[in-house]
Amino acid sequence: MSALQVQAGELLASGKAEVVIGYGEGTRGRVRPVFVRTRADVSLLVFDGRCTANLTVYLAKPEVGRMGKAAIVATPGAVRSLIQLIAEHQVDPGEVVVLAADDDAVTLLTDPAALEAYAAAHPVTIPPEAKAVTESLARMSAQERRAFWDAELSRCFKCYACRSACALCYCTRCITDMNQPQWVCVAPHALGVMEWHLNRAMHMAGRCVQCGSCTSACPAGIPIGLLAMEASRSVEKEFGAQAGLRCDAPPALSSFAADDRESFIL
Amino acid sequence: MRSANTYMPYPMRIDAIIDEAPGVRTFTLKFMNNADAEEFSFKAGQFGEYSLFGEGEATFCIASSPTRQGYIECTFRQAGRVTSALARQEVGSVLGFRGPYGNIFPLEEWYGRNILFVAGGIALPPLRSVIWNVLDLRDRFKDVTVLYGARSVADLVYKHELKEWGTRSDMRLVTTVDPGGETAEWQGKVGFVPTVLETLAPGPENTVALVCGPPVMIKYTFPVLEQLGFTADQIYTTLENRMKCGVGKCGRCNVGPVYVCKDGPVFSYRELQSLPAEY
Amino acid sequence: MSTHHGVLSHQNLLKLLSGITAGGMELYAPRKTGQKVFFDHITDVREIAFDPLPTTESPKALLFPRVERLLSFARDGESMRVDDRCADLMPRRVLFGTRPCDAVALQRLAEFFADGIEDMFVGKRREQLVVISLSCAVADADCFCTSAGSGPGDGTGSDILLTASGGERYDMEVLTDRGREVLATFAGLWDEGSPADTSGYLAVVEPLPALAGFGAKLAGAFASTVWKDASLRCLGCGACAYVCPLCSCFDIEDEGTPSKGSRLRCWDSCGFSLFTLHTSGHNPRPTQTERWRQRVMHKFSYMPARFGHAGCVGCGRCSRACPADMNLREQITMLDAGIALQSAP
Structure with missing residues (x-):
C-alpha cells in the first residue's frame, strides 16, 4: 500500500473523513477522479505525474457535499485553490482535510497555517508547452497576439469545460448565464466567445492559482488558462498580490488598501 | 403564404x-x-x-x-x-x-359527458380555453363544474369571467382561496383546492376531470380524485416544461420518450404514470 | 441507384478534391490544429489531415452549425422588416474525410430534424451536402461503431465511400446519384472497378456486448440508484454533447435591440444545470445525477423508442473529450451490469 492509501485509510477509519476525493486509474491510461468511501476501496487511489486535474472543484458539487466530510488529494495547485476558496469564504478552514501529494511525498494538512506553509514551499509547475506559448506571446505585437487569440478562440464552442473544471468558478449562476440584462452574448460566435473568455479572465484576475485545469479540460485544445494567468500576473505586478497563498487575504481586485497603486486611473 | x-x-x-x-x-x-x-x-x-x-x-x-x-x-x-x-x-x-x-384536449370524445375543471392560480388559462369551448358548445356536454383556487383573492385571474360563470345556471363554479388569503368581502370558500374538492365530492360516473395547477396542487389533487373513484384515464392535465422551439427539436422539454411540446402538453394521468417524473 | 464501383489513386483523389474547390463548390475536410483535428473549410487540399481516427469535433456543424441566424429584424419607420432567410440558397458543399460513423450520424441527424414539423435549415443543408467518406483502417479503445448500428466500412449516409486498399489507392463505392454527379466532372481521374472485398482493409472494432438489449434494460432503470455513482465525477460541462455527432439540443436567443437584431439558434446541452431550469426556480433535473441519466436515457432508450435507432453511433468522441474520463463504453458496460444486478430477483 502506498503512503497515500495508508493515510486515506486512516482518515476513513477514524471518521476524520467520510469520503476521500482522489485520483484513480481511468481508461486509456488516464487517471480520473474517484470518491473513496470505505477503507477497502483505498486501493483505488493512485498518485503520479498524470494526476494534474484540480479535484477541489468537486467541493462545490452538491452530491459530493452530501457525502459528508471530505479529504482531498491535492496537487500544489489544488492546495492553492483551497487556500483561495477559504480566503473567499467558500470553504471553512477545517471543513476539508488535505492530503497534499507531490511526487512520492504525502503531507496531511488540516489547518490554514499548514496549507499556507505547504503552498509557500511547493510552487505550481507550469507545463513547458504553456511556458513556450507564453514566451512566444510575449514576443508578439498586440496585433499578432490578437490574431493568435482569434484563431485559438475560433475553435471554442462554449461547452464551458474550462468553467466546469475550475475550482474558483463556483458561482451558482455565472454572469454568462444571466439574462436580465444579458451581459454576455449566449451565442458561440466570435464576439460571444471573446466576451465570455475576457469576462472569465477578468473574474479570475488575482484569483487564478494557475493549476492548469481549464486548459487540460478544453476539448478543443485551446490554451485558455493563459488568459487568466496573464491577468493574474498583471495583478501581481500592480498590487503584489498572488492568489492561493494566504487564507485571510481577500482577492486583490475585490478589496481596497489605502496604499494601492492607482496607475490605472486615468 | x-x-x-x-x-x-x-x-x-x-x-x-x-x-x-x-x-x-x-x-x-x-x-x-x-x-x-x-x-x-x-x-x-x-x-x-x-x-x-x-x-x-x-x-x-x-x-x-x-x-x-x-x-x-x-x-x-x-x-x-x-x-x-x-x-x-x-x-x-x-x-x-x-x-x-402541441396536442389537444380530446373534447369531441367527451361529448355527452360531465366535465369537471380543477384549477389553481396562474394555471387557469389552459383550462379557460376549454371552459369557454365547452360553454360555447354547451348542449354537447352534461354537467360542467369549475373549481378554481388561488393563494389570495387578489391572485384569482379572469375575475370578470368568474363573476359571469358564477351567475350562469348551466354550470357550477366554486372558488376558493388559501387560508389567510381571504378578504372581508370574500364570498367563496377558504381552503386548499384538494381539500375543497374532497368536500365537493364530484362523482366519477361519466365524468372527465381536467386538472391544471402548480405542482403541489396537482400532487395532492390526483389522489383525491382517485379516492372519489376517478380512474387515471378520466383525469387530464397539462405539463409545463421549459420549451424553446415548440416543435420537438430543441430537446428542452423531453421527458422520457416524449417531447412535451409535440406529444403534449395535454396528458391523461394514465399517460403521466408511464413517464418519469421530470416535470 | 445501384452502387457504382471504381478505383482511385491517392494522388488523383487530391486532384479531384482540388478540382472541387476550383469548380466553386465549398470543400470541408479534416484539418489539424495542434493535437486536435477539425472539419474546416479547405481551399488548399495539402491542408487536409488524413488522420486515422475521427476528428475532435464531429461534422454535425455542416448541418447544424454551432450558431445560426433563424431570422433577422430591422425597424423600418412604423413597420418591422423581418428576413426569414427563405430566399437564401444553401451552397452545395462537399464534405470529405468523414468516417462511416459520421456519415451514419449525419443521416440520423437529418432524419431527426425532418421528423414532424420539418426544420428547413437542416433539411436544405442536407440536400446540398455531398458526403465522401473514408472507411476506417484503425479503431481505438473508445470506438464501438459495430455495436451501435454501423461499422468501419458502412456506406450508409455517404454519397461516396473510399476504402484505402494498399499502395496509395482506394476502392471507391459511388452510392448515390449525388455522388455520381460530383464524379462526372472528373472522369479521367478514376478507373471503373468491380465490387471488391474490402473487409481485409477495415479496422477491427472491439464489440460492446452490453449495448445489445441496453435500451430495454434502461426503460425500467429510471429510478435505479446506479446513476448517482455513475455521474459523481461528471463536471457538468457540455464537451460530450458538443463533440457528439448526434446531440442536437439547442437554445434560441435574440441578439441586438428591439429595433435591429437577429434571432439565433445555438448549441445547448442537457448536461447544463440551466437547461431545464424554470424561471420560478423549479428544476426538473436539479443535479448532475438526473442530467447524466437524461443523456444516457435519451440516447439509448428514448431515441430508439422514437426513431428505431440510438442517438449514438459509437464514434467515441465524448469519451476522448471528457475532462473527467466519463468513458461511454465503460459507462454502458457498468450501467448495464449495475441495472441487471439491481433488477435481479
Missing part, C-alpha cells in the same frame, strides 16, 4: 390588455395580415411561442377558446426577461406568435 422557416412568427397586434392579478396580464392579439388570420386555426390545449424582437420568445398556452375566432388571448405572469419585456407593451404594440403547437 406561410414561410418555410419554422421559426418565423406571425406578426400580431395587441388589441386589449387586462390586468388580472399582481404581475399577471392577459393580451388579446389580432393577426396583422388577413391571410394569416384565415389560415390560422387551433384547438383547446395548444400553445405557442410569443415573442418580442430583441428580447426573445416565451411559451404560453392559447387561453382563448377556438370557438372565438379572429383573435387569440394569452395570460402570463411577469417573471423572466421576455415576460418582463412583454409586460411593458401597450395596446397597439406588435408581437410575434408561432403556433399553434
Whole structure:
C-alpha cells in the first residue's frame, strides 16, 4: 500500500473523513477522479505525474457535499485553490482535510497555517508547452497576439469545460448565464466567445492559482488558462498580490488598501 | 403564404390588455395580415411561442377558446426577461406568435359527458380555453363544474369571467382561496383546492376531470380524485416544461420518450404514470 | 441507384478534391490544429489531415452549425422588416474525410430534424451536402461503431465511400446519384472497378456486448440508484454533447435591440444545470445525477423508442473529450451490469 492509501485509510477509519476525493486509474491510461468511501476501496487511489486535474472543484458539487466530510488529494495547485476558496469564504478552514501529494511525498494538512506553509514551499509547475506559448506571446505585437487569440478562440464552442473544471468558478449562476440584462452574448460566435473568455479572465484576475485545469479540460485544445494567468500576473505586478497563498487575504481586485497603486486611473 | 422557416412568427397586434392579478396580464392579439388570420386555426390545449424582437420568445398556452375566432388571448405572469419585456407593451404594440403547437384536449370524445375543471392560480388559462369551448358548445356536454383556487383573492385571474360563470345556471363554479388569503368581502370558500374538492365530492360516473395547477396542487389533487373513484384515464392535465422551439427539436422539454411540446402538453394521468417524473 | 464501383489513386483523389474547390463548390475536410483535428473549410487540399481516427469535433456543424441566424429584424419607420432567410440558397458543399460513423450520424441527424414539423435549415443543408467518406483502417479503445448500428466500412449516409486498399489507392463505392454527379466532372481521374472485398482493409472494432438489449434494460432503470455513482465525477460541462455527432439540443436567443437584431439558434446541452431550469426556480433535473441519466436515457432508450435507432453511433468522441474520463463504453458496460444486478430477483 502506498503512503497515500495508508493515510486515506486512516482518515476513513477514524471518521476524520467520510469520503476521500482522489485520483484513480481511468481508461486509456488516464487517471480520473474517484470518491473513496470505505477503507477497502483505498486501493483505488493512485498518485503520479498524470494526476494534474484540480479535484477541489468537486467541493462545490452538491452530491459530493452530501457525502459528508471530505479529504482531498491535492496537487500544489489544488492546495492553492483551497487556500483561495477559504480566503473567499467558500470553504471553512477545517471543513476539508488535505492530503497534499507531490511526487512520492504525502503531507496531511488540516489547518490554514499548514496549507499556507505547504503552498509557500511547493510552487505550481507550469507545463513547458504553456511556458513556450507564453514566451512566444510575449514576443508578439498586440496585433499578432490578437490574431493568435482569434484563431485559438475560433475553435471554442462554449461547452464551458474550462468553467466546469475550475475550482474558483463556483458561482451558482455565472454572469454568462444571466439574462436580465444579458451581459454576455449566449451565442458561440466570435464576439460571444471573446466576451465570455475576457469576462472569465477578468473574474479570475488575482484569483487564478494557475493549476492548469481549464486548459487540460478544453476539448478543443485551446490554451485558455493563459488568459487568466496573464491577468493574474498583471495583478501581481500592480498590487503584489498572488492568489492561493494566504487564507485571510481577500482577492486583490475585490478589496481596497489605502496604499494601492492607482496607475490605472486615468 | 406561410414561410418555410419554422421559426418565423406571425406578426400580431395587441388589441386589449387586462390586468388580472399582481404581475399577471392577459393580451388579446389580432393577426396583422388577413391571410394569416384565415389560415390560422387551433384547438383547446395548444400553445405557442410569443415573442418580442430583441428580447426573445416565451411559451404560453392559447387561453382563448377556438370557438372565438379572429383573435387569440394569452395570460402570463411577469417573471423572466421576455415576460418582463412583454409586460411593458401597450395596446397597439406588435408581437410575434408561432403556433399553434402541441396536442389537444380530446373534447369531441367527451361529448355527452360531465366535465369537471380543477384549477389553481396562474394555471387557469389552459383550462379557460376549454371552459369557454365547452360553454360555447354547451348542449354537447352534461354537467360542467369549475373549481378554481388561488393563494389570495387578489391572485384569482379572469375575475370578470368568474363573476359571469358564477351567475350562469348551466354550470357550477366554486372558488376558493388559501387560508389567510381571504378578504372581508370574500364570498367563496377558504381552503386548499384538494381539500375543497374532497368536500365537493364530484362523482366519477361519466365524468372527465381536467386538472391544471402548480405542482403541489396537482400532487395532492390526483389522489383525491382517485379516492372519489376517478380512474387515471378520466383525469387530464397539462405539463409545463421549459420549451424553446415548440416543435420537438430543441430537446428542452423531453421527458422520457416524449417531447412535451409535440406529444403534449395535454396528458391523461394514465399517460403521466408511464413517464418519469421530470416535470 | 445501384452502387457504382471504381478505383482511385491517392494522388488523383487530391486532384479531384482540388478540382472541387476550383469548380466553386465549398470543400470541408479534416484539418489539424495542434493535437486536435477539425472539419474546416479547405481551399488548399495539402491542408487536409488524413488522420486515422475521427476528428475532435464531429461534422454535425455542416448541418447544424454551432450558431445560426433563424431570422433577422430591422425597424423600418412604423413597420418591422423581418428576413426569414427563405430566399437564401444553401451552397452545395462537399464534405470529405468523414468516417462511416459520421456519415451514419449525419443521416440520423437529418432524419431527426425532418421528423414532424420539418426544420428547413437542416433539411436544405442536407440536400446540398455531398458526403465522401473514408472507411476506417484503425479503431481505438473508445470506438464501438459495430455495436451501435454501423461499422468501419458502412456506406450508409455517404454519397461516396473510399476504402484505402494498399499502395496509395482506394476502392471507391459511388452510392448515390449525388455522388455520381460530383464524379462526372472528373472522369479521367478514376478507373471503373468491380465490387471488391474490402473487409481485409477495415479496422477491427472491439464489440460492446452490453449495448445489445441496453435500451430495454434502461426503460425500467429510471429510478435505479446506479446513476448517482455513475455521474459523481461528471463536471457538468457540455464537451460530450458538443463533440457528439448526434446531440442536437439547442437554445434560441435574440441578439441586438428591439429595433435591429437577429434571432439565433445555438448549441445547448442537457448536461447544463440551466437547461431545464424554470424561471420560478423549479428544476426538473436539479443535479448532475438526473442530467447524466437524461443523456444516457435519451440516447439509448428514448431515441430508439422514437426513431428505431440510438442517438449514438459509437464514434467515441465524448469519451476522448471528457475532462473527467466519463468513458461511454465503460459507462454502458457498468450501467448495464449495475441495472441487471439491481433488477435481479
